[in-house]
Amino acid sequence: MNDRRVDQDEALRRFLRRVWRRDVAPLLRGELARARRRGAATGGRAAAAGGLLIDSLLRLRGRPFTRMLTVMGASLGAMLPDVWSWELLRGAEPRLRARADECVRRRADEIRQREALELLGLAPTATRDDLRRAWRRVSRRWHPDKAPNDAARAEHQTRFIAYRAAYERLLELYQGGALPAKGEEDL
Numbered sequence: 001m002n003d004r005r006v007d008q009d010e011a012l013r014r015f016l017r018r019v020w021r022r023d024v025a026p027l028l029r030g031e032l033a034r035a036r037r038r039g040a041a042t043g044g045r046a047a048a049a050g051g052l053l054i055d056s057l058l059r060l061r062g063r064p065f066t067r068m069l070t071v072m073g074a075s076l077g078a079m080l081p082d083v084w085s086w087e088l089l090r091g092a093e094p095r096l097r098a099r100a101d102e103c104v105r106r107r108a109d110e111i112r113q114r115e116a117l118e119l120l121g122l123a124p125t126a127t128r129d130d131l132r133r134a135w136r137r138v139s140r141r142w143h144p145d146k147a148p149n150d151a152a153r154a155e156h157q158t159r160f161i162a163y164r165a166a167y168e169r170l171l172e173l174y175q176g177g178a179l180p181a182k183g184e185e186d187l
Contacts, residue, residue: 011118015107015162023103031096035081043077055166097154104158108165113173114146116166124181128174135167 050073051066058065117124120134140146141159147153173179 007122019107024100039077039080040074044074047073049161106160111169116169118167138163
């Protein structure tokens with residue numbers, strides 16, 4: 001029983017690693033790049049306004065403070081997303097979490113038979129009743145409504161999406177007569 005759980009957890013890790021590498025990491029990199037561009041533009045504009053004010057007060061020609069402060073403001077603005085979390089101010093976390101869940105759903109729809117069996121901890125010769133018991137076990141444990149807090153809810157949601165896709169894939173195979181497998185050559 002414990003070995004089966006270890007194999008099941010390892011199958012989930014492989015699935016999530018694949019989703020992370022192919023979908024979620026590029027999504028987050030793109031979001032960080034957008035935040036850096038916005039920060040650079042905002043910082044540059046704010047510093048340029050300050051530079052113009054200083055240049056006009058000192059009546060300097062060539063606007064040296066404007067040029068210097070624009071570059072410095074843009075540089076500091078581009079660094080801000082890396083050093084300070086703006087999640088509370090911009091409300092992007094729910095949107096990003098929804099997009100990451102969508103990536104998991106999309107990859108889960110492409111799940112293969114062997115991976116689905118591993119995710120639910122089933123052997124290829126498992127019966128439909130075994131599938132139902134495995135689904136009930138994981139859905140009771142990982143349903144998002146059972147999460148104690150919001151951080152755990154995100155993990156429960158991701159796991160539940162993967163397990164539900166595995167269950168649906170295997171259910172299709174049972175209904176189509178492809179499972180239970182008689183031997184290794186059926187996989």
